[in-house]
Amino acid sequence: MKHDITFTVNDESYSIAVESHHNLLRVLREQLVLTGTKNGCSEGECGACTVLLDGEPVNSCLVLGVEADGHAITTVEGLAVDGHLAPIQQTMVELGGTQCGFCTPGVLIASHALLLRNPDPSEAEIRAGLVGNLCRCTGYVRIVDAVREAARMQRTSVSPIP
Amino acid sequence: MAIKKTTIVGQSFPRVESNAKVMGAAQYVDDMQFGPNLLHGRLKRSTVPHAMIKRIDVSKARALPGVRVVVTGQDYPGLTGLYLSDRPTFAVDRVRWVGEPVAGVAADTPELAERACELIEVEYEELPGVFDPEFGASGAAPLLHPDLMDYAAVPFIFRQPGTNISNWFKVRKGDMEAGWAEAAHIYEHTYRVPHVQHVPLETHVAVAQVDGNGKITLWSASQSPFAQRNLIAKSLNISHSKLRVITPYIGGGFGAKAGVSMEGACVVMALNAKGRPVKLAMSRAEEFHTTFVRQGLVAKIKMGMTADGRITAMQNTYYWDGGAYTEYGVNITRAAGYSSTGPYFVPNVHADSLCVYTNHPVGGAMRGFGMPEIHWAIEQHIDRMATQLHLDPVQVRLLNCLKEGQETVTGMIMHPTGLSQCIAKAAEALDWETPSKPSGTGKRRGKGIAAMWKAPAMPPNPGSSSTIRFNEDGTCLVNIGGVDMGQGALTIAAQLAAEGLGIPIEDVRVNTVDTDYSPYEWQTVASRLTWSMGNAILRAADEAKTQIIQMVAEVWGEDPQDLDIIDGNVVSYATEESVPLKNIVVYGMQKPDGTWAGGPVVGKGRFMPTYVTPLDAETGQGPRAVVHFTTGAQAVEVEIDEETGEVQVLKLVSAYDVGKAINPDMVRTQMEGGAVQGLSTALLESIILRNGQPMNPSFTDYRIATAVDAPVEMVNIIVEVPQDDGPYGARGIGEHAMVPTAPAIANAVRAAVGVEIDSMPITSEKVWKGMKGQE
Numbered sequence: 001m002k003h004d005i006t007f008t009v010n011d012e013s014y015s016i017a018v019e020s021h022h023n024l025l026r027v028l029r030e031q032l033v034l035t036g037t038k039n040g041c042s043e044g045e046c047g048a049c050t051v052l053l054d055g056e057p058v059n060s061c062l063v064l065g066v067e068a069d070g071h072a073i074t075t076v077e078g079l080a081v082d083g084h085l086a087p088i089q090q091t092m093v094e095l096g097g098t099q100c101g102f103c104t105p106g107v108l109i110a111s112h113a114l115l116l117r118n119p120d121p122s123e124a125e126i127r128a129g130l131v132g133n134l135c136r137c138t139g140y141v142r143i144v145d146a147v148r149e150a151a152r153m154q155r156t157s158v159s160p161i162p
Numbered sequence: 163m164a165i166k167k168t169t170i171v172g173q174s175f176p177r178v179e180s181n182a183k184v185m186g187a188a189q190y191v192d193d194m195q196f197g198p199n200l201l202h203g204r205l206k207r208s209t210v211p212h213a214m215i216k217r218i219d220v221s222k223a224r225a226l227p228g229v230r231v232v233v234t235g236q237d238y239p240g241l242t243g244l245y246l247s248d249r250p251t252f253a254v255d256r257v258r259w260v261g262e263p264v265a266g267v268a269a270d271t272p273e274l275a276e277r278a279c280e281l282i283e284v285e286y287e288e289l290p291g292v293f294d295p296e297f298g299a300s301g302a303a304p305l306l307h308p309d310l311m312d313y314a315a316v317p318f319i320f321r322q323p324g325t326n327i328s329n330w331f332k333v334r335k336g337d338m339e340a341g342w343a344e345a346a347h348i349y350e351h352t353y354r355v356p357h358v359q360h361v362p363l364e365t366h367v368a369v370a371q372v373d374g375n376g377k378i379t380l381w382s383a384s385q386s387p388f389a390q391r392n393l394i395a396k397s398l399n400i401s402h403s404k405l406r407v408i409t410p411y412i413g414g415g416f417g418a419k420a421g422v423s424m425e426g427a428c429v430v431m432a433l434n435a436k437g438r439p440v441k442l443a444m445s446r447a448e449e450f451h452t453t454f455v456r457q458g459l460v461a462k463i464k465m466g467m468t469a470d471g472r473i474t475a476m477q478n479t480y481y482w483d484g485g486a487y488t489e490y491g492v493n494i495t496r497a498a499g500y501s502s503t504g505p506y507f508v509p510n511v512h513a514d515s516l517c518v519y520t521n522h523p524v525g526g527a528m529r530g531f532g533m534p535e536i537h538w539a540i541e542q543h544i545d546r547m548a549t550q551l552h553l554d555p556v557q558v559r560l561l562n563c564l565k566e567g568q569e570t571v572t573g574m575i576m577h578p579t580g581l582s583q584c585i586a587k588a589a590e591a592l593d594w595e596t597p598s599k600p601s602g603t604g605k606r607r608g609k610g611i612a613a614m615w616k617a618p619a620m621p622p623n624p625g626s627s628s629t630i631r632f633n634e635d636g637t638c639l640v641n642i643g644g645v646d647m648g649q650g651a652l653t654i655a656a657q658l659a660a661e662g663l664g665i666p667i668e669d670v671r672v673n674t675v676d677t678d679y680s681p682y683e684w685q686t687v688a689s690r691l692t693w694s695m696g697n698a699i700l701r702a703a704d705e706a707k708t709q710i711i712q713m714v715a716e717v718w719g720e721d722p723q724d725l726d727i728i729d730g731n732v733v734s735y736a737t738e739e740s741v742p743l744k745n746i747v748v749y750g751m752q753k754p755d756g757t758w759a760g761g762p763v764v765g766k767g768r769f770m771p772t773y774v775t776p777l778d779a780e781t782g783q784g785p786r787a788v789v790h791f792t793t794g795a796q797a798v799e800v801e802i803d804e805e806t807g808e809v810q811v812l813k814l815v816s817a818y819d820v821g822k823a824i825n826p827d828m829v830r831t832q833m834e835g836g837a838v839q840g841l842s843t844a845l846l847e848s849i850i851l852r853n854g855q856p857m858n859p860s861f862t863d864y865r866i867a868t869a870v871d872a873p874v875e876m877v878n879i880i881v882e883v884p885q886d887d888g889p890y891g892a893r894g895i896g897e898h899a900m901v902p903t904a905p906a907i908a909n910a911v912r913a914a915v916g917v918e919i920d921s922m923p924i925t926s927e928k929v930w931k932g933m934k935g936q937e
Contacts, residue, residue, distance in 0.1 A: 035193035036186020038413070040363045041446040045861030048363055076186035089184040093176050096831050100648030101183030102363040102413025108184060127869040134861070136361050136414050137648045139838030140869040141876055142831060 005069035009034065010078030018065035024058075025049045027065035028075060036076040036105045040134070047133035050106035051075050057113040059132075076105035079112060087153040088112055091146040099137030107133045111147045119155055121147070170661040171890050174827030178653045178672065179411070179646070188411045191367045191383045196439040200369075201230055203431050203442035204275035205424070206265040206282045207452065208257035211293075211521035211854025212306070213286035215255055215264065222281040223267055229278045231268035231434045238430050242397035243489025244389065244421045245621075246321075246328060247314040248307060249524070251397065251426040257286070258306055258486035259521055260854050261452035263424075268431045268440045291521035291854055295481035296460050298326045298518040306486070306519040316621065319492045319517075320779055326519040328484060329492035331499025333513035333571055333782035341475025341510030345466025349547050353539035354921040355459040356848035357483065360528050361866050362647075364413020365449040368425045370432035371439035378405045380429055383412045385419040385645050386685040387675045393422045394429055405429075409675045415647040416839070417527035420687045421490050423453040450859035454526025455849060457491050458483030461539035467547050471558040475510040478502050480536060484517045484525045491525040492517045494532040497619035500777065500787040501533060503571040504540035505581055505615035506562040511571050513782070521854045527687055533616045533901045534840065538922055541612035541905035546918065555909065556589045559613050564793075572777055572787040580819030580881035581793035585613050588817040591877045592797040604804045607812075608914025611797040612902035617788035618693070618894060622774035624684035626691075626698040630659060630706045630765040632747035636730055637669040638706075640699065643683025644691040645675055649896045650828040651691045657824055658696050658889055662703025664727030665743065681766070689792070689894025692824060694769055696889035701767025710747060713760030717751045771887070790885055792893045794818030796837065796902045798873070800910040807930025809911055810874075811841055817879035818898055822891035829895055830878040836899020837876065842867035844904035845924050 002017040009032060018027050025042075028034045028051070037060060040048030044062040051060045052074035079086040088111045091097070098104045107130065114121060114129035121129065126147045127140070135143065182188040220232045235252035243249050253264045265282050269275040292298040292306060303326055307313075311323050319329040342348060369381040378400075384390050387407040395402045412419060428442040444453060464477040480498050484491040499515035548558040563585060564570065566578045592609055600607050629641045640659045646652040652672045660667040673680065683695060707727055714732045715722040724736035733740045741751075750760030777784035799813045816833040823829045846865045850857040858864045884891025908919050917932030 029193075033195065034186075035189070038190075038364070039192065040365075041861055043446065043860060043862070046363060046446075076184075080185055085181070085184065092184050093180040096176065096827055098177070098180050098183045099650070099831065099835060100363065100414040101179075101188050101411060102190065104183050105186045127872075130869040132868075134361075134363065134866060134868065136363055136416065136839065136866065137835045138831060139834040139836075139867075139876070140872045141834045141838075144869065 003066045005066055007068045007071050007073060009073045010075060020066060022065045023061050024063040024065050024068050025060040028060060034075050034077055038102055038105055040102065047110060048103050048106045050109045050133065052109060052113060055116065057110050076108055079108060086112065088115065088146065088150040091149040091153070095142045095146045095149060097138060097142040097146040103133060103135045107135065107143055111150070114147065115151055115154060120151060168661055168890065170657050170667055171824050172826065174825055175653060175657060175667060177650055178656050190364055190411050190413055191369060191381050192443060194369065194381060194410070196369060199438045201268040201270065201435055201438050201440045202272040202275045203266060203268045203428060203440045204279050205263040205427060206267065206279040208253065208260060208262040208264055210257065210286050210288055211260050212289045212291040213257050214289065215253060215257060215284060216287050217285040218265060219283040220265060223278040226274065226278050226281060228270040228274040229267060230438065231431050231440070232265065233430050233434055234265045240397040240399065241313065242393045242422060242426060243487065244393065245316045245319060245493045246489045249487035249489045251430055259523055260856065261523060262486060263427055266427050266431045268435055292326060293520060293522065293851070293854060295458065295483040295518040295520055298520050299481060299516055306521065318776065319496065327516050328488040328519060329495045329517040331496050331515040331782060332780060333499060333502055333511050334780065335571065335783060336510030338475055338477065338510050338512050342466050344468065344474040346469040347547065347551055348464065348466045349543070349550060350464040351543060352920065353461045353463065353542065355535045355538050356922060357458045357523065357851065358456045358843050358847045359450050359849060360416035360418035362414030362416060362418055365444040365446060366419065366424050366453050367443040368428040369439050369441045370429045372432050372437060374437070376404060378429060378432065380405065380407045380425060382407055382409055382425050383419060384409050384425065385415040385647055385687060386421055387645065387677050388643055388682055389685045390422050390425055391677050394426050397426060398429070407677045409645055411674065412645060412647045416529045417687065418454050419647070420527045420685055446861065447859040450864060451523040451849060451856040455485070455523045456528035457485065457494060457525030459535040461536060463539050463543045465543055465547060467551060469551060471548060471551060471553045471561050473506055473508050473562050476503050476508050477512040480515040482515070482517045483520050483522055485520055485522045487524045488517050488519060490527055493619060494525070494527070498532040498536050499782060500572045501615060501617065502536065504537060505564050505613050505793055507564050507568045508571065522851055529836065529839065529897045530616065530901045531619045531688065531897065533614060534843065534904060537612060537614050537901050538905050541902060542908050545909045556585060556594055556611055559585050559611070563613060573783040574785065574787050577790055577886065578883050579791065579793050580883040581613065583881050584793060584795040584817040584819055587879050587881065588795040588797040588815045591815040591879060592799060592813060594797065598799065600801060605801050606804060606914045607799060607801045608910045609797065609799045610906045610908065610910030610913055611795060612906035612909060613795040614898060614901040615791045615793045616898050616901055617791045618688035618690045620684065620688045620690065623770055624694065625768060625770040626683050626694040627681035627768040628695065628698040628702040629681050630702045632763040634745060634748045636743035636747060637671065638663065640670055640672045641680050642672060642695055642699065643675055643680045644695045645686040647686065649832065650825065651686065653828065654692050654696065654824050655699055658699045659703050662700045663707055665730045669730060689896040689898065692892050693888045693894055696892060697769035698767045700889050701769065702765040705767060706763050706765025709763050709765065710743065713746070713751055714741060716759045717753050789887060790893060792818065792820065792895060792898045794898055796906045798906045798910050800907060800914055802911065802914050802929060804933065807926040807933060809845055809907065809924055809926065809929060811907060812873065813875040814873040815877040815879065816899065817881060818895055819881040819883050820895045821885035821888050821893035822882050823880050824890065824892055826880055829880055832895045833878040833899045834876055837903050838867050838872050840900030840903025841873065841907065842871065844907045844922060848923055
């Protein structure tokens with residue numbers, strides 16, 4: 001059975017009909033063809049599908065599409081502004097926080113959310129903030145470095161826009 | 163010719179594709195759009211570990227509206243395998259592991275495909291199973307592959323008729339009696355390694371489609387597009403030219419995506435789909451036990467040492483739990499055999515490495531290819547013996563570790579190696595001599611070290627090739643057949659091409675793989691791309707550069723020896739003339755008389771090692787077992803909670819001899835990632851199998867290291883003793899990074915609390931029980 005929903009994704013409004021059993025991840029990837037958000041387990045364990053729902057990070061595989069009705073979603077495609085990478089995207093590139101890149105969208109969203117909550121996280125807070133995002137390539141070292149550096153950039157108002 | 167100082171090789175450029183990855187724009191197979199007529203595949207899998215199939219009834223599945231394809235093993239009985247063709251695409255008559263595909267369904271939606279699989283009825287007559295490799299190798303075990311000797315196989319594996327042993331690698335070297343007699347101390351012990359899974363964040367996924375001319379295209383998240391083309395074409399008895407494999411970005415592999423696992427089933431379904439594309443994607447549960455797993459190991463080590471710590475003899479037996487099919491695993495057994503002593507000079511060796519069929523998931527390549535497993539045993543054993551003899555583990559390793567000119571276990575003469583340096587530097591960076599204070603009461607600390615070696619494990623003659631084509635604006639396209647699965651192959655390729663051509667790295671674009679357009683590459687495995695593909699790229703660059711310089715020399719009337727390409731310009735050292743590559747690399751150059759020289763520049767290069775020799779079947783001896791070995795060491799400090807037995811890795815030092823770091827920062831990221839993967843397997847990971855049934859195929863029950871489990875501090879040390887057959891002296895590093903981690907941690911745990919852990923993983927429970935046992 002389909003339901004009509006209206007929601008915003010990356011500041012753009014959508015009115016679409018979604019199957020009642022389709023999760024938000026599937027709606028984003030298959031109906032909106034926003035394929036940056038990845039499916040790593042479909043069970044809410046790996047964090048690859050993390051998106052922001054009204055500013056809070058959620059595993060989009062555990063949210064039904066219909067539950068997004070009336071809400072605002074941010075995906076990895078929405079982090080860059082006018083083609084300019086967000087600080088966390090810049091530092092992930094510069095510090096080598098991405099290898100295969102499959103966990104990267106979820107890691108970026110979780111990191112972005114962490115920095116919204118806590119602009120000056122300690123190393124332990126960064127690690128705890130990323131505990132729901134599995135990465136098999138990097139050993140997390142450069143990801144933690146990238147979050148720390150992005151926090152510093154944002155605090156010291158170093159413009160992410162060159 | 164004098165060696166020029168490199169300007170691009172040796173620099174830490176960011177990954178060339180990282181912008182696409184951080185923007186969510188990098189396309190993986192599951193992101194590709196195939197339109198509304200895409201069919202969704204699903205596999206009906208065996209629920210029992212060993213049985214004859216009495217009956218398969220697919221009629222109810224076929225009758226379900228929306229189901230378009232149903233196939234079984236009767237339709238496609240061909241066998242396949244990388245080194246030993248023992249694996250059917252769908253089970254025929256017999257199933258050998260829980261999860262083995264018995265039928266495939268493609269339907270309009272994933273839900274329909276799943277429902278159709280449920281409607282397929284399979285009747286089994288169960289058979290006794292083999293769940294332990296040592297038992298499997300014995301005469302008492304039921305035979306899992308009665309046709310073993312009839313399977314096609316490479317000549318360098320040695321099957322044993324009438325047994326479950328699909329490869330037996332033997333080393334018989336020196337005089338064992340003399341070796342034992344010379345020893346002041348002999349110690350014998352058994353170690354175990356469970357099955358683990360690679361856990362790439364992207365599970366296996368493939369899409370296949372057949373066009374009107376019968377040409378099949380397979381989009382595959384693969385480390386091995388060319389090997390997949392080869393194996394699937396052969397198993398279906400079709401021409402290689404009829405199969406095209408396209409691999410975009412892939413979300414990690416670690417060996418799981420080497421060779422072929424589920425992709426053949428996707429192709430078979432597409433052959434029956436009347437031109438519609440069929441997608442087959444593994445669920446996380448399927449990924450855990452139905453594609454490839456790391457083989458289990460039972461390792462029996464007996465070692466003799468003199469009172470001052472010199473190894474006099476080793477007798478090692480490795481029983482590999484190869485699983486239901488050992489098409490790939492037979493070569494892990496071989497690699498473990500020719501590396502069986504670890505990185506040490508041992509004059510007297512008796513080693514047996516046996517690949518044994520069991521009714522467990524299929525063993526395949528995983529990062530390290532047998533080396534993390536055998537080093538778990540060897541590196542703990544040597545450490546324990548050092549302690550038993552009141553010797554320092556670092557000094558014992560420095561005494562015994564292979565040096566240039568010494569004989570390896572197979573009689574190969576060791577090439578220049580920085581192994582001693584790696585051991586010494588790792589110990590030094592951990593402040594080996596000085597114990598550090600625990601963080602509080604109820605905590606104990608210890609330091610441990612482990613050394614390693616690993617050769618690229620592959621057939622003697624795996625080839626690489628590359629082409630370089632120029633664009634009008636002086637930029638170029640580098641085509642390769644190797645896959646960037648996160649290790650950085652695209653960036654390394656760009657750096658080597660730019661360095662070889664003399665152009666800025668920004669002017670180089672490297673393409674992902676399409677077997678119809680990319681040049682041949684055997685597989686992206688064995689940490690071989692930087693080395694082997696790198697050699698091919700340098701040769702392609704050299705050919706392109708020669709074409710350019712000869713053209714300019716002809717037009718300028720100069721000696722080509724006086725010309726070079728620097729920063730995208732052809733320059734003359736004789737006349738100081740200069741011309742940018744723009745335009746001339748496609749349109750050629752006009753000569754003073756008005757005629758033309760040159761044409762579109764296309765460089766091609768290839769590389770294949772031609773110098774590896776066979777080894778004797780009975781002794782394992784031969785002049786050159788492998789191309790070379792990468793060596794290294796890791797040293798770790800742990801802190802253990804006496805109340806809980808929990809192990810925290812405080813500091814982890816890695817030191818590897820990579821020959822030459824083409825991109826030093828990417829070498830360090832391999833060291834970091836490998837170390838944490840090694841730590842994760844050491845402390846957390848195990849596929850729990852009860853009578854062949856996987857008990858924990860989910861992230862809830864199979865934990866991998868998270869950001870809080872990673873070491874507090876990591877130090878990465880690059881040692882560079884050049885490799886004579888590597889590009890700018892480079893060797894591989896990708897796999898090596900996790901080889902010594904688990905035994906280094908085990909040795910640190912033993913140093914901290916005196917508890918010896920024979921069986922991986924080092925769980926809190928085992929450590930706690932060990933401490934209680936001492937009281």
